[in-house]
Amino acid sequence: MSKPRVLLLGPPGAGKGTQSSNIAEEFDVEHVTTGDALRSNKEMDISDMDTEYDTPGEYMDQGELVPDAVVNAIVEEALTSADGFVLDGYPRNLEQAEELEDMTDLDVVLSLSVGEEELVDRLTGRRVCADCGENYHVEFNQPEEDGVCDECGGELIQREDDTEEAVRNRLDVFEENTAPVIEYYRDHDGFVEIDGEQTPEGVWTDVETAIERKA
Template identity: 70%
Template sequence: MSEPHVLLLGPPGAGKGTQSKRLADEFGLEHVTTGDALRANKHMETEYGTPAEYMDAGELVPDGLVNEIVKEALQSADGYVLDGYPRNLDQAEYLSEITDLDAVLYFAVSESELVDRLTGRRVCADCGANYHVEFDRPETEGVCDECGGDLYQREDDTEETVKERLRVYEENTAPVVEHYRDEGVLVEVDGEGTPDEVFERVTSVVADASDE
């Protein structure tokens, strides 16, 4: 078969970004995220305008425009790992019209674990490298290993904000998870443990899908 089409779902902090990059490398796939696709095509003309018009104004990019950008990104890829889309049922239905999925993985992680992961994240103010106070510490506390910049906690990584992000995710995206579960294509993956342990579970599912 052709290269697999893989969709990763899960709440903020579940590890989708880390695992999708590793999957892309392992199977030679395109790593497609909504943010990257919008930035790569920010001047693409659509009936809704260009992504740049919304991004530069700090406004939410409408679903119709996001759909067009994702379609463009997927059409230029043989196999792909899709991360960060669809975020609602309308987008999920649109996705089914433009592509076929070989594997849909949902990362199951407890809320307490998600809060620990997200509130412990630290970001370099200069180069943007990510660390964690427990799981991925820099050699010198508060200092980036890559460039020596200062590490800080993002405003949206405080406990109060994290819990609100998880609530919004549950409200908007949980129906997407149920949509794929009802279709019988969803595979729930234990998202807790080390990144290597989770990656082993993920690659097993994708390898099985590739063999079918």
């Protein structure tokens, strides 16, 4: 089997990061995320694109969204140089999905399905070490000592975007912008919907089976 080209879709908190890492390791493919691709190409010259800034890094430094045209170009560069990949965090809207069609042919499109209340529980329960960034969860992945990081002893905090109000807002944004992307791919020959409410191990079993069957 040649190295698969996989698109992984799902709402915040569905477990895309965990499963993408599993896919990258098991199938020896690149893990391509929009954030990583942007950070790797912060100094890319985009002066020919008639944009406000001349590099993606200038948008990021100002805390502004990088324009779709720039994100598209960076993702295309990352995919072109990859021998097989799992794409996570792109496309975020239908326009980007149409751009992706012109960039590459996908073998497998996986959609992690998780109910809203489960997502809220997962995301509001997340705690992050203020010093080293290690992730924990009040229910699923507790530290040995309450509120203290196992790795470095730092204080565990709840990020501002993990409060219930912020989480529900993020899910609303996903529903408006990215849920239509899932419908866009539903007729793709490689589309598989995965029950994301299983244990991470159960989800991985289904993910691995789907890739081996479709790729």
